Amino acid sequence: MARSKSSNGQKRSNVQYGEEQVTSGEGGETHQIAEGNIPILTTQQGVPVSDDQNTLRIGARGPAAMEDFHFREKIFHFDHERIPERVVHARGFGAHGFFETYESLSDITSADIFQRAGEKTPAFVRFSTVAGNKGSVDLARDVRGFAVKLYTQQGNWDIVGNNIPVFFIQDPMKFPDVVHAVKEEPDRGFPQAASAHDNFWDFISLMPESMHMIMWVMSDRAIPRSFRFMEGFGVHTFRLVNAAGKSTFVKFHWKPKLGMQSVVWNEAVKINGADADFHRRDLWNSIQMGDFPEWELGLQLFDEEFADKFDFDVLDATKLIPEEQVPIRRVGRLVLDRCVDNFFAETEQVAFCTQNIVPGVDFSNDPLLQGRNFSYLDTQIKRLGGPNFTHIPINAPKCPMHHFQQDGHMAMKNPVGRANYEPNSWGDEGGPRESPQGFHSYPAEEAGAKRRLRSETFADHYSQARQFYISQTAVEQTHIADALVFELSKVERPAIRSRVVAHLLNIHETLAQNVADGLGLKELPKPAQAAKPTRQDLKASPALSILKNSPKSLKGRKIGVLVTDGVDAKLFSAIQEAAENEGAVIEVIAPLIGGVQASDGTWIEAKQKLEGGPSVLYDVVALLVSDDSAAMLAKKAAARDFVADAFAHSKFIGYTPATVALLQKAGIGDSLDKACIALNGAGDASKFVTASRDLRFWDRQTN
Ligand code: HDE
Numbered sequence: 001m002a003r004s005k006s007s008n009g010q011k012r013s014n015v016q017y018g019e020e021q022v023t024s025g026e027g028g029e030t031h032q033i034a035e036g037n038i039p040i041l042t043t044q045q046g047v048p049v050s051d052d053q054n055t056l057r058i059g060a061r062g063p064a065a066m067e068d069f070h071f072r073e074k075i076f077h078f079d080h081e082r083i084p085e086r087v088v089h090a091r092g093f094g095a096h097g098f099f100e101t102y103e104s105l106s107d108i109t110s111a112d113i114f115q116r117a118g119e120k121t122p123a124f125v126r127f128s129t130v131a132g133n134k135g136s137v138d139l140a141r142d143v144r145g146f147a148v149k150l151y152t153q154q155g156n157w158d159i160v161g162n163n164i165p166v167f168f169i170q171d172p173m174k175f176p177d178v179v180h181a182v183k184e185e186p187d188r189g190f191p192q193a194a195s196a197h198d199n200f201w202d203f204i205s206l207m208p209e210s211m212h213m214i215m216w217v218m219s220d221r222a223i224p225r226s227f228r229f230m231e232g233f234g235v236h237t238f239r240l241v242n243a244a245g246k247s248t249f250v251k252f253h254w255k256p257k258l259g260m261q262s263v264v265w266n267e268a269v270k271i272n273g274a275d276a277d278f279h280r281r282d283l284w285n286s287i288q289m290g291d292f293p294e295w296e297l298g299l300q301l302f303d304e305e306f307a308d309k310f311d312f313d314v315l316d317a318t319k320l321i322p323e324e325q326v327p328i329r330r331v332g333r334l335v336l337d338r339c340v341d342n343f344f345a346e347t348e349q350v351a352f353c354t355q356n357i358v359p360g361v362d363f364s365n366d367p368l369l370q371g372r373n374f375s376y377l378d379t380q381i382k383r384l385g386g387p388n389f390t391h392i393p394i395n396a397p398k399c400p401m402h403h404f405q406q407d408g409h410m411a412m413k414n415p416v417g418r419a420n421y422e423p424n425s426w427g428d429e430g431g432p433r434e435s436p437q438g439f440h441s442y443p444a445e446e447a448g449a450k451r452r453l454r455s456e457t458f459a460d461h462y463s464q465a466r467q468f469y470i471s472q473t474a475v476e477q478t479h480i481a482d483a484l485v486f487e488l489s490k491v492e493r494p495a496i497r498s499r500v501v502a503h504l505l506n507i508h509e510t511l512a513q514n515v516a517d518g519l520g521l522k523e524l525p526k527p528a529q530a531a532k533p534t535r536q537d538l539k540a541s542p543a544l545s546i547l548k549n550s551p552k553s554l555k556g557r558k559i560g561v562l563v564t565d566g567v568d569a570k571l572f573s574a575i576q577e578a579a580e581n582e583g584a585v586i587e588v589i590a591p592l593i594g595g596v597q598a599s600d601g602t603w604i605e606a607k608q609k610l611e612g613g614p615s616v617l618y619d620v621v622a623l624l625v626s627d628d629s630a631a632m633l634a635k636k637a638a639a640r641d642f643v644a645d646a647f648a649h650s651k652f653i654g655y656t657p658a659t660v661a662l663l664q665k666a667g668i669g670d671s672l673d674k675a676c677i678a679l680n681g682a683g684d685a686s687k688f689v690t691a692s693r694d695l696r697f698w699d700r701q702t703n
Helices: 069-079 172-182 198-205 208-218 265-274 278-288 304-309 343-348 367-384 463-470 474-489 494-507 509-519 569-582 627-634 637-648 657-665 682-694
Strands: 092-101 120-129 144-152 155-162 238-241 247-256 294-302 329-339 361-363 558-563 585-590 620-624 653-655 676-678
Touching: 092 144, 092 278, 092 343, 120 329, 155 247, 172 198, 172 367, 198 494, 208 463, 208 474, 208 494, 247 304, 265 278, 265 474, 265 637, 278 329, 361 367, 463 494, 474 494, 474 509, 494 509, 558 569, 569 585, 569 620, 569 682, 620 637, 620 682, 627 637, 627 657, 637 653, 637 657, 653 657, 653 682, 676 682
Parallel strands: 558 585, 558 620, 620 653, 653 676
Antiparallel strands: 092 120, 092 329, 120 144, 144 155, 238 247, 238 361, 247 294, 294 329
């Protein structure tokens, strides 16, 4: 590249060879010059730049000149573009919105956000996976972070939760271990964003307290269809405190307005290949379309008396309180209605801290929560480079702030005036003062010997794992067993596989047996030694199942419509209309991205070329194949995969008579069931769309 003029004498765009001329030339061949309203490119110091294509050099083929301040500044800044990614939850996606309070909760809490019905509080939410690095895939089997920052009038309140209501460990001392174990193995640097490896299962098999969370992570909760269709949980017990100082325990829940939905594992694997950004794209698109994702905030409120008599310790983060036992009170809604302007500035730099609470909210003694209260501030200082990360707009409170903290790296908001300490005698000019209305900690009385000790009340590790398992439908139970078999089949050491099965025996015998069979384990191990025997009396909690709470609606879902030239125009429009009536969207897939000509001569634009739009990207598929194109399509591997996958993933399939050739070639022509709906004409469209509200025809998995 050192020689400037290309051999055939052609000039490449934007670069002028061999001359110093910057303004003339035809078309885009020379520098793009600022004209009219286009601003002039400058350095960070504001110096106008005349040439952004070439470094300053001595002679056309000579060495670079050190004095090229524009080059040095540009490269120096580029070299420093990255900040450390989060040690966990590195891959995330955020959006802005608001929280709207339904009713005053002043009897329970003095938190300003809950005082006035109808009040809207700005919010920012960041969803994430836990284990994968920043550039990993969206549909890893993993817990999802669900972190909410509420910019209240009395300061920022962060509810830094997950989409699973319990955690792997009980004591924060073990957090680095569980995270090291799940992330890539240190010698080889892989696997990424996958718990299916020896280190993770080795650790888990030695940590019985993780068994409840393992049930959740092996369930479909860990492969959500999108952020919009998953629940969120604050996990720990917190306190709400009213103006009179009365405390009520609380657990926080976020309930998705569109209901819950997950994908199946084989689908997740393929989605990661077809669209590694599946979840972020979904959130981005739905907000851009004005279909704003929404959750309701639910509170489980209980007092000391309940806490004392509850089957488990409310301070143990490996336990939940079934909704059937303490019902959820819905007190407001969270709406995400604005995408970020800049991913780095907002999503990457947002700094959540569990210790960010406001008057009227307080911590409990959950040891994990107490450990987190140290960790988050510490990690933000490392990640964002200093103590002034609250000066970054995404982290800055939207209420007045006055304090005497000053200086440090990148100080943006600097106090004016003389007083930078308190007490002072400067009167009105002396700066802010404390107030009785400020934050008061709940005066819980604490006493006890200083020891390193796990409470006896934390000792039952299997009963709620069993309760979760028996609360699932048969299909969901099969998915849990399949996930365990998949994960443990990637584990190379047989002893680890067997140790996990030994724990499963304490949870549910059928589950343990199914997993053992799936692994080809010749002999069942002895059940693991349990600190407490598994309780058999805990009743199933239907709220824990996704499928028992299926929304039976296509609202917010996506129908993939595969079209070919000559597609029945009336049928296409009828599907489009029926989808709109349901609140669903359609996406057109065609053999060529340019689109197809319909039977009435109109042109239908495609959003995806067949090879780039596999059926795993859609909730429901309609195959609007015309008579003339059926044979051509049947020859295409992508078309055969499209229908075979839709069928294998238990999806509803609408098909025109001509499609049968393709279905036959894909090997499903003779297995069509009641979720495969013939579309003989426009009249069948609404029947098909209505039937698809079930989202999946699970009987197909068991038949
Ligand atoms: Fe976190 N966690 N965590 N965690 N966590 C972080 O903070 C930590 C835990 C959660 O979108 C880190 O900013 C410890 C439970 C979310 O930016 C770090 C312990 C729950 C996010 C950290 C836990 C969570 C984090 C890494 C055990 C669910 C992403 C980067 C005591 C209730 C927030 C960062 C975002 C992030 C520490 C356990 C949720 C290192 C020590 C339990 C959603 O501070």
